[in-house]
Amino acid sequence: MLTDNSVLGSETSILQQLIKGNQLAFKQIYDLHSESVYRLAFNVLKDVKSAEEIVQDTFLQVWNSREGIDCEGNIEAYLYVICRNKSFNKLKVMKRQQQLFTPLTDVNDHTGYVVDDSRSAKELHETLEKIIEKLPERQQLIFRLCRLEGFSHKEIADRLGISIQTVKNQMVSALRVVRSELQKLEKDLPLSLFYLFFFM
Structure with missing residues (x-):
């Protein structure tokens, strides 16, 4: 069992130790990414207690499924997918889909369109995921961090250890x-969803 963070080294070696059941490696992953x-969970749920849960x-799922983790993969993207899925599932259970559309309030006020929260939540989730998944892996991560997590x-x-200009x-x-794909789907989507991304 490793006893010093410095011994763990790179993220790859940390993941290798995590896969072996090293609790120190797990704690380091938690400290780095929790x-x-x-922030992602709270941005979806708008509730401190639920986000903490x-x-x-x-991270419980990460620990329980650690043997299946790709030590050469992107742990941040892996955590994002788990957290995103759990957050949207929690949102459905809580019947609070309308909170997902808080950023759209001003748009709705000006357009006069009323968005069906339940239908739109599903459309937003499914449509954005299909579009985002068309992006290269690094662009996906940067887009998610910027537009969905608020970094x-x-x-x-x-x-990510890159320049601000590279991010831009x-x-x-x-x-x-994203805008190009949304323009193609404009007639089939709530107007507020189209405006959220086309004019951002």
Whole structure:
């Protein structure tokens, strides 16, 4: 059993130790990523207690399924998928889909369109995922961190070890794809959803 964080080394070696059941490696993964997992959960649920529960559930799943983790993979993206799925499942159970559309309030006030929260929540989730999954892996991660988790360009640059300009360039490319795809679907989507991404 390792007893010092410095011994764990790179993220790959940390994941290798985690797969073996090293609790120190698990704690290091938790310390590095629990804040961003919480932010994602809270952005979806808008509830502190529920977001905290999602964090615990997410890392519990990581521990329980550690033997299947790809030590060469992107642990942040892996955590994102688990947290996202758990958060949306929790949202359905809580019957609070309307909170997902808090950012759309002003748009709805000006357009006069009333969004069916239940239907739109499902459309938003499914449509965005299909579009985002068309992006290259790094662009997907940057887009999710920026648009879905609320990180600034500087925070993303620091987190990923890249320049702020690289983040901006990746976002420009990602938004071009997202907007283009949403334009194609404009007639089939709530107007507020279209405006949220086309004019952001």
